[in-house]
Amino acid sequence: MKAENAARKSKSKSKRTIFRWALLIAAGLIVVGCAAGWGVFRMLVAVQDVSLLDKPLPSATIIYDHTGNEASRIAQNVIEPVGYDAMPKHLIEAVVAIEDKRFFEHDGMDLRGIMRALFTNITAGGTVQGGSTITQQLAKNVFLSHERTWKRKWSEVLLARKIEENYDKPKIMEMYLNKIYFGEGAWGIKRAAETYFGKPVSRLTLSESALLAGLIKAPSALTPYKHPEKAKERRNLVLETMREQGFIDEQTCKQASRIPVMLKGAKPDRTNGIKHPYYVDQIIREASNLYGLSENDVLHGGLRIYTEMDPHMQQTAERVYANDSLFPESSSDQLIQSGSVLVDPRDGGIRALVGGRGDQPFRGFNRAVQLKRQPGSTMKPIAVYTPALERGYSPEDTLLDEPVDFGGYQPKNAGGSYHGEVTLYEALIHSYNVPAVRLLDEIGIDAGMDAAARFGLKLTDADRTLGLALGGLQEGVSPLEMAEAFGVFASDGVRMPAHTIKRIETADGAVLAEAGSPSGVKTTEQLVARTMTAMLEGVVREGTGEAAALADRPVAGKTGTTQMPGTNGEGAKDNWFVGYTPQLVCAVWLGYDQSDSSHFLTTTSKAAAAVFHAIMSEALQDEPVQPFPAVSVDQKKEKREDKERIKPKSEERESTDKHKDKDKHEDKGKGRDKDDEKRKGKDHRNEDD
Numbered sequence: 001m002k003a004e005n006a007a008r009k010s011k012s013k014s015k016r017t018i019f020r021w022a023l024l025i026a027a028g029l030i031v032v033g034c035a036a037g038w039g040v041f042r043m044l045v046a047v048q049d050v051s052l053l054d055k056p057l058p059s060a061t062i063i064y065d066h067t068g069n070e071a072s073r074i075a076q077n078v079i080e081p082v083g084y085d086a087m088p089k090h091l092i093e094a095v096v097a098i099e100d101k102r103f104f105e106h107d108g109m110d111l112r113g114i115m116r117a118l119f120t121n122i123t124a125g126g127t128v129q130g131g132s133t134i135t136q137q138l139a140k141n142v143f144l145s146h147e148r149t150w151k152r153k154w155s156e157v158l159l160a161r162k163i164e165e166n167y168d169k170p171k172i173m174e175m176y177l178n179k180i181y182f183g184e185g186a187w188g189i190k191r192a193a194e195t196y197f198g199k200p201v202s203r204l205t206l207s208e209s210a211l212l213a214g215l216i217k218a219p220s221a222l223t224p225y226k227h228p229e230k231a232k233e234r235r236n237l238v239l240e241t242m243r244e245q246g247f248i249d250e251q252t253c254k255q256a257s258r259i260p261v262m263l264k265g266a267k268p269d270r271t272n273g274i275k276h277p278y279y280v281d282q283i284i285r286e287a288s289n290l291y292g293l294s295e296n297d298v299l300h301g302g303l304r305i306y307t308e309m310d311p312h313m314q315q316t317a318e319r320v321y322a323n324d325s326l327f328p329e330s331s332s333d334q335l336i337q338s339g340s341v342l343v344d345p346r347d348g349g350i351r352a353l354v355g356g357r358g359d360q361p362f363r364g365f366n367r368a369v370q371l372k373r374q375p376g377s378t379m380k381p382i383a384v385y386t387p388a389l390e391r392g393y394s395p396e397d398t399l400l401d402e403p404v405d406f407g408g409y410q411p412k413n414a415g416g417s418y419h420g421e422v423t424l425y426e427a428l429i430h431s432y433n434v435p436a437v438r439l440l441d442e443i444g445i446d447a448g449m450d451a452a453a454r455f456g457l458k459l460t461d462a463d464r465t466l467g468l469a470l471g472g473l474q475e476g477v478s479p480l481e482m483a484e485a486f487g488v489f490a491s492d493g494v495r496m497p498a499h500t501i502k503r504i505e506t507a508d509g510a511v512l513a514e515a516g517s518p519s520g521v522k523t524t525e526q527l528v529a530r531t532m533t534a535m536l537e538g539v540v541r542e543g544t545g546e547a548a549a550l551a552d553r554p555v556a557g558k559t560g561t562t563q564m565p566g567t568n569g570e571g572a573k574d575n576w577f578v579g580y581t582p583q584l585v586c587a588v589w590l591g592y593d594q595s596d597s598s599h600f601l602t603t604t605s606k607a608a609a610a611v612f613h614a615i616m617s618e619a620l621q622d623e624p625v626q627p628f629p630a631v632s633v634d635q636k637k638e639k640r641e642d643k644e645r646i647k648p649k650s651e652e653r654e655s656t657d658k659h660k661d662k663d664k665h666e667d668k669g670k671g672r673d674k675d676d677e678k679r680k681g682k683d684h685r686n687e688d689d
Contacts, residue, residue, distance in 0.1 A: 081190070337367060454524070
């Protein structure tokens with residue numbers, strides 16, 4: 001019995017000994033593993049390069065022209081550092097309270113903050129909180145992307161640790177406040193204090209410091225210029241957090257919370273000095289609409305944007321717009337405005353763009369692209385003559401130019417004269433109104449609406465009237481839309497979407513957006529486009545557009561004028577000229593921003609044609625002279641065969657005793673809208689050249 005007990009004790013002792021050794025080995029392995037892990041961690045930290053902290057950030061966004069050369073540089077984000085000692089104590093405390101309350105205690109990574117963020121993310125079912133320290137935020141802003149991934153988080157930790165080893169806490173806070181974005185183009189605390197309060201950092205009050213500290217989380221969403229209530233709520237949250245952490249007492253918190261947000265005044269123009277501001281404005285609009293980038297991304301993202309700009313053409317357009325002698329004399333209290341755009345019809349590239357005259361704020365109203373005005377007779381080639389040619393009419397077919405009444409709508413020619421029977425060609429080059437309306441009535445309003453849509457013009461049901469023939473639109477069009485539309489004629493019937501951006505890259509070459517190879521939309525047949533070009537050449541050669549003629553090269557185009565109500569036909573609201581050569585389309589609009597009985601144009605569309613001439617004659621100076629492609633013999637044969645199959649309505653019309661047979665004639669128009677009210681135009685919207 002004793003022997004058995006001794007054996008059991010010996011066996012138990014042996015097991016305990018093995019267990020102890022196992023524990024010792026496990027502990028040793030853990031120690032070795034931790035030591036090895038720490039060693040690896042230290043090696044990873046050691047290889048981190050944080051020297052970029054000593055360089056200004058972020059870099060400028062660079063705009064490249066269509067040949068790849070730098071055309072403009074946006075460097076509104078140059079940082080002006082402020083020393084730590086020049087920063088008010090309450091500013092530092094406000095930032096620490098709301099962004100990283102253990103900043104002065106941790107060594108770059110706050111385990112408590114990480115665990116808190118981990119719990120929040122698990123509860124929310126996704127990554128919604130980062131738990132980053134100020135040091136980690138500095139590392140992220142300078143070295144990393146802003147995506148929320150574990151890989152980025154690990155890199156953030158390594159960099160933060162290296163930063164903590166190389167810089168003391170005051171220096172880290174100084175770099176952080178000098179490099180972060182506060183909204184409204186303000187990079188760094190110095191620019192932020194000036195932008196919002198017009199004062200140096202050292203004079204910021206507690207309330208102002210709390211507001212700026214609150215902006216760090218979401219500067220665009222919390223800017224007091226756009227979202228004053230949200231900014232105030234965030235400021236008060238910062239103050240309350242400071243109270244909870246013992247930086248200020250309750251009385252001080254209440255007093256600062258009651259202070260109204262007092263900004264320096266008008267929102268600052270943070271883009272003074274941007275070269276080619278109207279073109280850059282369109283780049284921002286296009287980057288947002290097509291590629292989802294924000295204004296801040298473009299202006300302050302350090303991007304590389306490759307565009308379709310031709311610097312010579314852009315500078316030419318800007319010089320023309322700076323020359324007041326090329327424009328009609330304005331009233332004493334309002335400048336006659338204008339907008340123009342140059343587009344290459346072969347690929348849709350916007351070569352130049354100017355959206356106004358005089359001193360204009362950056363990202364203000366860009367008349368080249370945002371304008372919505374009645375196009376007047378520039379609409380005739382698109383909504384009347386093109387669909388007519390498509391239906392078998394020819395330039396030699398005749399129309400009747402004499403007074404007519406379409407159910408109460410009585411279009412008139414400019415000057416009140418009439419010319420009897422005229423050809424389509426004559427009616428177009430002299431911009432007679434009555435024949436154009438008659439022709440639209442014959443082919444049907446739906447034909448005009450369909451053609452306008454194919455040419456890229458967005459119309460509404462309210463535009464479905466005979467006034468469409470004379471540009472009587474509800475909303476109107478922009479120079480950019482008209483340039484793209486007329487590009488169809490220059491490119492043999494194919495519409496190339498107008499665009500400024502070829503490609504957008506980050507500073508290190510990563511492609512964010514790319515337009516790809518231009519893809520056109522077939523709009524009309526080649527024969528129709530070439531025939532329209534031949535007719536529009538006549539407008540410039542012997543019609544209303546003679547002022548647009550270029551001495552050394554062929555030009556086609558169309559004038560347009562809309563009358564100002566109450567001026568007895570003596571005043572105009574809008575002047576247009578849209579013209580082109582084989583390699584360039586130019587659309588020009590002139591008029592007052594606010595037209596009234598004291599502000600209207602007293603010039604014809606020759607004013608816009610003169611601006612067109614000034615821009616195009618210099619813009620094309622170094623471009624080869626190219627002829628327009630002619631209609632081939634086969635196309636002419638095809639045209640004759642088509643005409644035999646589709647007999648124009650003009651040949652069916654009675655040409656004698658017109659007044660006697662008026663009712664009969666009005667009932668036989670092909671595709672006519674039966675509702676007279678829909679066919680009525682708007683008197684002041686469709687009087688033209």
